[in-house]
Each structure stands twice: as structure tokens, then as C-alpha cells.
Amino acid sequence: MGKKKSVALIILVTVVLVGLLFLSVTPSFYVSTAQKFNSLLSIVDFGTDLGGGYYTVYYPEGVISRSEYDMLVEEYEETKATPETSDDVDNPAEHYFRKGGVYLSETVCDAEGNVTETFQAEFDSAFNALKVRFEDKNFADYSIKKQDDYTIRAEVPYTDESASTLFESFAYSGNLIFSDTDTSTTKKNVLMSGNAEYIKDASVANAGEDGYAVAINFTKAGRAKFAEITADLVEAASSDSSSSSSSSSSATIYMYVGTELLMQASLSNALDQDTVYISGSYSTRESAETIACVINSTLDENNVFNIQLDTSDIYEFAPTMGEHAALAAAIAIGVLVLAMLIFSLVRYKGMGLAHVYGFLTYALVLILCISLIDGIVVNAGGLLAIILSAAIMTSFNWYAFANIRSEFAGGKTLTASIKAGYKKSLALTIDVHIVLVVLSAILYFISLGTVQYMSLIFLLGSVISAACTLAITRFYLYMFLAQPKNKIAFCNFKREETEDE
Amino acid sequence: MSKTVSKKSLFVCLIISLVLIIAGAFVFGFLGFNGNATMDDYTSIEVSDSGYMAFDDNFRASLQDFCSAEIEKGGYDVAAVKYNQSASGAGSSISFRLSDSGEGLDEFVDALSIAIDSGVENAELAVVSVTYHNVQNEAYYDFIWRTAVAAAVAAVVLFIYAAIRFKVGMGFTALIAAVHDVVITLAVVALLRVPVGVAFIGVAAYSLLISAFMNLMVFGKMRRDFRSDERKNLPAREGIALAVADSRKTVFVTAILLAAAFVVLGVAGAVVGIELLWFMLTGLMAVIASTYSSLCFAPAIYACIKEKSDAKRAEKAKYNYASDKQKSKEAKGVPAQEVVSETK
Numbered sequence: 001m002g003k004k005k006s007v008a009l010i011i012l013v014t015v016v017l018v019g020l021l022f023l024s025v026t027p028s029f030y031v032s033t034a035q036k037f038n039s040l041l042s043i044v045d046f047g048t049d050l051g052g053g054y055y056t057v058y059y060p061e062g063v064i065s066r067s068e069y070d071m072l073v074e075e076y077e078e079t080k081a082t083p084e085t086s087d088d089v090d091n092p093a094e095h096y097f098r099k100g101g102v103y104l105s106e107t108v109c110d111a112e113g114n115v116t117e118t119f120q121a122e123f124d125s126a127f128n129a130l131k132v133r134f135e136d137k138n139f140a141d142y143s144i145k146k147q148d149d150y151t152i153r154a155e156v157p158y159t160d161e162s163a164s165t166l167f168e169s170f171a172y173s174g175n176l177i178f179s180d181t182d183t184s185t186t187k188k189n190v191l192m193s194g195n196a197e198y199i200k201d202a203s204v205a206n207a208g209e210d211g212y213a214v215a216i217n218f219t220k221a222g223r224a225k226f227a228e229i230t231a232d233l234v235e236a237a238s239s240d241s242s243s244s245s246s247s248s249s250s251a252t253i254y255m256y257v258g259t260e261l262l263m264q265a266s267l268s269n270a271l272d273q274d275t276v277y278i279s280g281s282y283s284t285r286e287s288a289e290t291i292a293c294v295i296n297s298t299l300d301e302n303n304v305f306n307i308q309l310d311t312s313d314i315y316e317f318a319p320t321m322g323e324h325a326a327l328a329a330a331i332a333i334g335v336l337v338l339a340m341l342i343f344s345l346v347r348y349k350g351m352g353l354a355h356v357y358g359f360l361t362y363a364l365v366l367i368l369c370i371s372l373i374d375g376i377v378v379n380a381g382g383l384l385a386i387i388l389s390a391a392i393m394t395s396f397n398w399y400a401f402a403n404i405r406s407e408f409a410g411g412k413t414l415t416a417s418i419k420a421g422y423k424k425s426l427a428l429t430i431d432v433h434i435v436l437v438v439l440s441a442i443l444y445f446i447s448l449g450t451v452q453y454m455s456l457i458f459l460l461g462s463v464i465s466a467a468c469t470l471a472i473t474r475f476y477l478y479m480f481l482a483q484p485k486n487k488i489a490f491c492n493f494k495r496e497e498t499e500d501e
Numbered sequence: 502m503s504k505t506v507s508k509k510s511l512f513v514c515l516i517i518s519l520v521l522i523i524a525g526a527f528v529f530g531f532l533g534f535n536g537n538a539t540m541d542d543y544t545s546i547e548v549s550d551s552g553y554m555a556f557d558d559n560f561r562a563s564l565q566d567f568c569s570a571e572i573e574k575g576g577y578d579v580a581a582v583k584y585n586q587s588a589s590g591a592g593s594s595i596s597f598r599l600s601d602s603g604e605g606l607d608e609f610v611d612a613l614s615i616a617i618d619s620g621v622e623n624a625e626l627a628v629v630s631v632t633y634h635n636v637q638n639e640a641y642y643d644f645i646w647r648t649a650v651a652a653a654v655a656a657v658v659l660f661i662y663a664a665i666r667f668k669v670g671m672g673f674t675a676l677i678a679a680v681h682d683v684v685i686t687l688a689v690v691a692l693l694r695v696p697v698g699v700a701f702i703g704v705a706a707y708s709l710l711i712s713a714f715m716n717l718m719v720f721g722k723m724r725r726d727f728r729s730d731e732r733k734n735l736p737a738r739e740g741i742a743l744a745v746a747d748s749r750k751t752v753f754v755t756a757i758l759l760a761a762a763f764v765v766l767g768v769a770g771a772v773v774g775i776e777l778l779w780f781m782l783t784g785l786m787a788v789i790a791s792t793y794s795s796l797c798f799a800p801a802i803y804a805c806i807k808e809k810s811d812a813k814r815a816e817k818a819k820y821n822y823a824s825d826k827q828k829s830k831e832a833k834g835v836p837a838q839e840v841v842s843e844t845k
């Protein structure tokens with residue numbers, strides 16, 4: 001490589017790296033009163049352990065909180081104080097039993113204040129259904145806990161969808177039905193049941209400009225039944241429109257879980273297909289996933305429950321690993337990286353400089369991927385993945401440098417030593433990276449939750465590490481080697497002088 | 502030199518590993534893992550309001566201090582205090598997590614509610630409500646099983662890849678070492694009662710990955726050595742010992758980099774929240790287990806395998822004079838019986 005070309009490349013690469021570094025780590029600031037600059041690190045999604053999230057408590061009908069009970073008592077006392085209305089209101093103390101932190105209505109208890117078997121069975125069933133729904137949603141980390149025996153506490157990380165919609169949708173009780181009755185009527189006309197006989201499963205599909213769609217995959221019987229009901233609906237709509245001379249002939253099909261509307265779709269013709277895509281209401285993948293999870297859970301009869309769950313209060317909670325755990329981790333990793341880069345420069349000089357550039361490229365590309373790829377969530381496991389892939393990248397660069405050094409010590413020229421050193425480390429570098437990529441891919445595709453998210457980050461880290469070790473650092477080394485006059489000293493090598501006898 | 506991979510060293514490694522695994526299994530069997538704050542059942546006293554705390558920090562601080570003092574006076578130990586803000590901004594709560602399940606909390610929260618009204622300024626404005634909750638954790642079996650299956654498949658793939666690209670013996674050793682490292686990490690964490698949460702399953706998977714990496718680094722060096730003219734004819738144990746000694750530096754460099762990261766993050770964790778410290782400690786254990794395994798345990802196992810395979814190969818390659826003579830006699834028509842007696 002010529003000197004001029006090398007200078008141009010060094011300037012170009014430095015500018016790009018500095019630019020990316022600025023975009024990645026600069027703290028957020030306001031560009032103008034309305035516009036805020038957010039660094040790439042600030043838009044990374046975190047799990048509940050590093051970023052906190054939302055929690056809610058599901059209260060089954062017949063179970064109320066202390067504050068709700070206090071309000072009933074207050075209302076009762078106010079009403080009782082007014083002589084005209086004193087007989088109109090019941091004393092809550094006569095209708096509720098205190099049980100730990102909650103109050104149980106007499107409708108779910110016997111005379112001694114013990115819950116009825118029916119309520120207990122329904123509550124257990126609701127709890128299991130919620131567990132299935134949250135598990136199916138596959139958060140980086142979440143928790144479902146029983147609180148005070150008869151309420152359910154759910155904690156999830158921050159998501160792009162509305163937390164209230166998420167918690168409310170997961171609380172839907174009852175069977176899945178397809179109906180032509182709109183939401184204004186309580187009693188729904190069931191055209192088709194949404195059960196395992198008719199529906200295989202529901203998933204999420206990309207709907208282009210419409211955002212995302214919920215894909216309902218029918219069984220053979222389900223496809224036939226759905227084709228039949230949609231044909232009937234379209235026919236009825238067209239006969240209505242011809243009788244009323246209206247121009248519109250589209251029908252609407254509604255999907256309910258119990259009495260709650262899950263989604264609706266307009267039909268202009270009969271749909272005879274294995275998969276039906278319903279889009280229009282889902283701007284984020286997460287919101288479509290939530291509906292798909294509810295549908296999937298109702299396909300198993302064991303997950304259908306019939307008590308209503310109330311989720312009126314949703315709270316935000318701090319990261320479980322400490323209020324500023326993510327910031328502390330980022331600073332700690334930054335300090336370590338700086339120490340490692342300084343060590344590398346001191347130990348390997350010119351080769352160390354190539355490693356600094358190579359490592360920065362690796363780190364910045366990884367930050368770009370983590371912050372911009374939808375669906376990557378960094379939790380404590382993710383931190384491990386980042387640390388391991390960074391350590392592997394550094395180790396392989398140093399391993400190559402050590403091989404170059406040993407080749408040079410064997411009497412080869414610098415250029416030949418670099419070639420031979422890289423050649424020597426090539427097979428092992430490729431083998432190890434292939435193994436790690438394959439293993440992390442297996443973990444990603446089979447496991448769930450924490451490990452799945454961790455594997456995805458490690459998979460990306462390994463691929464970037466392979467590229468940076470095998471090609472980019474080597475390229476940087478050649479780029480820098482074009483500059484110094486004494487290339488041997490630049491690489492911190494010493495040629496031992498041999499005395500001529 | 503070959504002491505590190507001798508039969509005695511393998512025996513010592515096996516004893517260490519077995520003792521740790523059995524002890525860890527016993528502790529796990531009787532007590533399970535030591536769940537951290539996110540995994541334990543707990544009782545908490547919750548003081549909530551209609552959102553006043555969110556916009557008046559002084560009120561929140563005085564309410565928190567007052568409640569902490571009252572709870573302590575009531576004879577309860579507070580393990581942690583957490584402030585939660587309503588997502589809609591319409592309410593907020595302070596949760597005082599108790600160290601043990603408190604007795605007589607019905608009366609205590611009633612008394613605390615009255616005390617707040619009289620003891621904290623503006624409490625009536627904030628509409629403060631006091632209650633307590635018993636929270637029971639639920640295990641995540643599906644999540645654990647899926648990860649276990651994934652780890653098993655990954656270990657088998659590691660074996661297949663190492664068997665093809667390196668040697669069958671190395672693949673077999675890498676498989677044993679991977680299983681060993683994961684189990685040892687789990688056992689030591691159970692044994693030392695390090696508090697762990699759901700994320701700990703990530704450490705187990707991480708342990709598998711780091712084990713694969715470190716063992717392949719050592720096997721890579723062995724593979725190169727066994728092809729070189731200088732070392733290919735060395736006795737199995739000596740060759741392996743030399744390769745281990747040569748790759749020690751690379752393995753230690755990686756281990757030190759990882760350990761330094763865990764120590765620094767652990768220290769940061771001790772400042773911001775103890776859970777991060779415990780988590781990093783488990784990560785550090787995985788690094789130690791994998792380093793020990795790649796430099797001591799796995800080479801010692803592979804030395805036995807290689808020694809046997811070398812002996813077999815040598816046996817096969819040995820020139821068989823007896824059969825050669827027998828063949829030539831047979832060709833000349835001499836009975837085989839005589840040849841046998843001759844070779845005696």
C-alpha cells in the first residue's frame with residue numbers, strides 16, 4: 001500500500017470511527033427545544049434487571065385491594081352521614097372478608113370467609129393461562145407471582161407497545177369466537193369457535209406499510225368452516241346492500257375472547273385459505289404478538305378461564321439489579337476497554353494500534369446492531385455475551401500478533417512474518433468462530449427468554465469478531481505499516497544481530 | 502513436563518470434580534439454589550398514594566423515613582425499599598420489603614395508616630393508603646427445560662464439529678469438558694449459596710460457550726503440534742503437555758480479560774445494587790471452571806485417550822514377523838503347526 005493511499009485511508013477510517021463513537025456514546029442533549037439527540041447506547045432496550053419495567057396486579061372479580069376497600073368504607077360513611085340516603089348503601093365490613101393485603105367479597109367466600117372451590121379452581125386456571133401467555137410472549141425476563149394468594153402480580157420489561165393494552169389483553173377471559181355481532185351487543189352470535197379443531201396457531205407477519213399482521217393458521221376443517229362463514233357473511237352483506245341500494249357490500253367479522261373484542265376484519269369476498277392475515281391495528285411487532293399469544297393460549301381448553309381480571313393500576317419499577325445498573329455496567333466496560341487498548345498499544349505498538357482500530361470497529365458495529373436491530377434486549381446475560389465476544393476478539397488478535405512475533409523471531413522478514421503469523425492462526429480462528437456461531441445459533445433457536453436474547457447478542461458478537469479478527473484488523477495493520485520508516489520498531493520487534501565470524 | 506497430564510493428575514482432577522459435583526448436588530437437592538430478591542417469596546408493606554409523592558420529593562422522603570422508623574419500631578426488619586411510579590402518573594407507592602414473613606401485620610398496617618395521618622405533614626392531601634402483601638414466586642420450568650435441551654444439542658454439535666475438524670478423541674473430550682464445566686459451575690454456585698435469579702440460567706449457557714472456546718484453543722495448539730515434524734513423534738503425554746504449556750498463555754489471557762471484566766462489573770454492582778455483584782460472581786466461577794478444565798482436566802482425559810489410540814495404532818503398524826513367515830511357509834507347502842512351534 002502506498003503512503004498517500006495509506007494516509008487517506010487512515011483519515012477516512014478515523015473520521016468514520018470517531019463519528020460512530022460520537023453517535024454511540026455521547027450523552028443525550030437537546031439540539032433545539034423540540035429536538036433531542038439520543039445516542040445509540042441510550043436507545044438500547046434493556047431487560048427488567050438492567051432497565052426496569054412495568055408491573056401490575058390482577059384482581060379477580062370478588063377480590064379488591066385495600067385502597068379500594070377504604071374507598072368503599074369512606075363512601076359508606078359519607079352516605080350514612082346523610083339522613084336521606086343512610087339506608088341506601090351496604091356496610092362493606094358486612095360483605096368483605098379481610099385476607100392479608102386484600103379483601104374478598106362474600107360472593108367468592110363461604111360464611112367463614114374461606115374461598116369457594118369454584119373460585120379457587122377458576123383462579124388457578126386464570127393463573128395458569130396468564131403464565132402461558134406471558135411465557136409465549138417471550139420477554140427477555142419477566143415474572144408472574146401469586147400475591148396474597150388470590151391476586152396475580154406480573155412484571156415485564158419496558159416494551160414498545162402500550163403496557164396497559166398488553167396487561168389488559170392478557171387478562172381476557174373466555175373462549176375465542178368468530179362472530180358477526182358488533183361490540184354494541186353483549187350477546188354474541190357465534191359463527192365459529194376458535195379452538196384447536198379449527199385453528200393450528202397464530203403468529204405474527206410483516207404487513208409492509210400496514211405495520212404488522214396477526215396470521216391465523218387454520219386446520220383443514222377450520223379453513224373449510226372459515227370459508228363457509230365468510231361466504232355467508234359476504235353474501236348477506238351484498239343482499240343487504242342490493243336491497244338498500246347501498247354501494248358498500250363489505251361484511252365485518254369480529255373475533256372475541258369472551259366478550260372482549262380481540263380484532264375485527266372487513267370482508268369483501270369469501271376467504272378460502274390456510275392462513276388469514278389481519279392487519280391495520282398493529283404498528284409494532286409486540287402489539288401483534290400480544291394478540292397472537294392470547295389466541296394461542298385459548299386454543300388449549302385448559303387455559304380458558306371465566307373470571308374477570310381487573311388491571312386498573314400499572315406501575316413502573318426500577319431495575320432489579322440496581323437503579324443505575326446499566327450505566328454502571330457501561331462505565332465499567334468502558335474503563336476496561338480503555339485499559340485493554342492502552343495495554344495493547346504499549347505491548348504491541350503498531351500492531352496494537354491496528355488492534356485498537358479493529359476493536360473499535362468491532363465495538364461500534366456491535367453497538368449499532370444492538371441498538372438498531374428490533375428485538376434485541378440487553379439483560380445481565382447479554383452483558384456476559386458482550387464481554388465474552390469482546391474477550392474472544394481481543395484474544396485472537398493477540399494470538400495472531402504472538403504468532404507474527406514468533407515467525408519474526410525465526411528470522412523471517414516482517415512482511416513474511418505477518419503473512420505466516422496470520423496463516424498460522426487462521427485455521428484455529430475460523431474453527432473457534434464457526435463453533436461459537438453454531439452453538440449460539442442453536443441456543444438462540446431452541447431456548448427461550450434470557451438465554452435466547454443472550455445467544456442472539458453473542459451470535460452477532462461472534463460474527464463481527466470473526467470479521468474484525470480475520471480481515472479488518474489485518475487490513476488496518478497493512479494500512480498503518482505503510483507509514484513508518486522503521487517498520488520493525490513500529491511493531492515493537494527487535495532483530496537480534498548475529499556476529500559474523 | 503508431562504506431570505500435568507499424568508494419570509495421577511487426571512485422578513486428582515476427577516476427585517476434585519466429583520467432590521464438588523456431589524456436594525453441590527446434595528446442597529441443591531436439599532436447599533435448591535439460593536434465590537435472590539427476584540426469586541424469593543417475600544412479604545412487603547406497601548404505602549401508596551394518589552400520586553402526590555411523584556411531584557413532591559420532600560413529602561416522599563419524609564413519608565419514607567417515617568415509615569421506615571415505624572416499621573423498625575414495630576419489630577420488623579426492612580431488607581429493601583423500592584419506589585414505584587404509576588405508569589399513568591396517577592399514583593405512586595413505596596414498597597418496604599421485609600426480611601422475614603411478619604406476624605401481626607393486619608394490626609400493624611392499620612396502626613401505621615393512622616400514624617401516617619398524624620405524623621406526616623400533608624398525608625391527608627396525598628390520600629395515603631397502607632397495606633401489606635405476601636408474594637409467592639413461581640418457577641419457570643418450560644424456560645429451564647428448553648435451555649437444557651438447547652445446551653444438550655449444542656454440546657453434541659460441539660462434539661461432532663471437534664471430531665471432524667480436530668480428532669474424535671478431542672471431540673469426545675470437548676464434550677465431556679463442556680458438560681463438566683456447566684455442572685461444576687452450577688454445583689459451586691449451589692454450594693457457596695450465591696444468590697441467583699432467573700438470569701443465572703444464562704451463566705450456565707455462557708459456561709458452555711466459554712468451555713468450548715477455551716478447550717478448542719488448547720486442542721488447536723495440539724492439532725498443530727501433532728502435525729509438525731518436531732513433535733508428531735513425541736509420546737502422547739509429552740506432546741499434550743507441551744501443547745498445553747504453549748497454549749497456557751492464550752487461555753490465561755482470555756481468562757484474565759474475562760475475570761477482570763467480572764471483577765470490575767462486580768465492584769460496580771456492589772455500589773449500585775448487590776444483585777449485579779452476585780451475578781458477576783457466578784460468571785467468574787464459570788471462567789475459573791473453564792480455565793481449570795481446559796488446562797488440567799480436559800488434557801488429562803485426552804492424554805489417556807491418545808495414549809490408547811497411539812498404542813493401538815502402533816500395534817497395527819507393528820511388522821508381524823510370525824504371520825509373514827507363516828505365509829511364506831504356506832506358500833512352500835510346510836504345515837502351519839511347525840511354524841507356530843518355531844516362533845515359540
